[in-house]
Amino acid sequence: RIEVLRNDRNLGFAAACNRGLAVARSRYVMLLNNDVEVTEGWLEALIAFMEGHPDAAACQPKILSFQDRSRFDYSGGAGGLMDRLGYAFCLGRIFNELEEDRGQYDTPRPIFWASGTAILIRREILDRTGLLDENLWAHWEEIDLCWRIQLAGGSLFSVPASVILHHSGW
Numbered sequence: 001r002i003e004v005l006r007n008d009r010n011l012g013f014a015a016a017c018n019r020g021l022a023v024a025r026s027r028y029v030m031l032l033n034n035d036v037e038v039t040e041g042w043l044e045a046l047i048a049f050m051e052g053h054p055d056a057a058a059c060q061p062k063i064l065s066f067q068d069r070s071r072f073d074y075s076g077g078a079g080g081l082m083d084r085l086g087y088a089f090c091l092g093r094i095f096n097e098l099e100e101d102r103g104q105y106d107t108p109r110p111i112f113w114a115s116g117t118a119i120l121i122r123r124e125i126l127d128r129t130g131l132l133d134e135n136l137w138a139h140w141e142e143i144d145l146c147w148r149i150q151l152a153g154g155s156l157f158s159v160p161a162s163v164i165l166h167h168s169g170w
Contacts, residue, residue, distance in 0.1 A: 013116065014132035014141040021131050026123060031142075033117045035167040037066060045162035046120045049108060057125040057154025058146065060114035061162030063092075064101060071098040073166040076115025078105035079158030080143065088113060088143050091158070106160045114156050116142030118164050121149075128152040 005019050017031050028050060030043070042061055050056050063073040072078060077092025077099070091111075092099045116132075119142060129148040132141045146156055 012134065012137040014136055014138075015134045017116075018131040018134060021126060024123065029121050029123050029126070031116055031119045031121070032164075033166065035066075036118060037165040039163045039165070042162045042164055043120075046159050049157065049159045049161070050120060050122065053157065055155050056122070056157050057149045057152075058114050058119055058121040059157045059159045060111070060117075060119050061164050062101070062105065062158070062160040063115060063117055063164055063166050065098060066165040066167045068098075069165060070100055072101055073117070074098060074168040075117045075166055078160060079109065079111035079156075080113035080115065080146070082112040082143075088140075090115070105158065108157055108159050108161075111156050111158050112150070113143045113146035114158075117166050122154070125149055125152060125154045129154075 003023070007016055021029055028047065046059055046061060049059055060076060060079060062078050063076045065071045065073045072092025074093055077090040080088055080090045082088055091105050129145065129152050133144050136144060149156065
């Protein structure tokens with residue numbers, strides 16, 4: 001039941017993901033970087049949250065650093081937010097300072113953007129928003145998509161019961 005799509009050249013993150021999203025017919029689609037390590041039950045926790053929250057269009061797990069598992073990862077931490085000037089930041093990271101995970105973000109909560117490192121999306125919302133913007137080669141494409149999800153009436157959440165470890169920058 002798995003179909004492998006091979007690219008003969010580097011298309012960039014957005015275009016490569018869009019190839020998979022274009023053929024996916026499941027209720028949910030998962031973007032998951034190839035430089036992560038997942039923990040037991042990570043996907044089940046995300047799906048259970050989505051099943052219990054029909055208003056949720058997308059969600060992300062808690063993303064911890066693979067190099068220092070006691071700290072949040074640079075790429076999305078415990079969920080992304082946006083300040084009033086349009087500057088994106090995330091729970092668990094202020095600029096380059098990574099917070100220690102002491103359980104401070106262990107309650108599911110609404111977020112502005114979910115990390116492209118690991119985002120579970122309700123397939124039907126993509127029919128309204130379109131796919132990732134391929135003009136954004138390797139950064140901000142998930143923030144743009146999450147913004148469009150909200151404009152289409154969808155909500156995004158962090159689901160800290162789901163945990164992955166990310167090799168940020170590898």
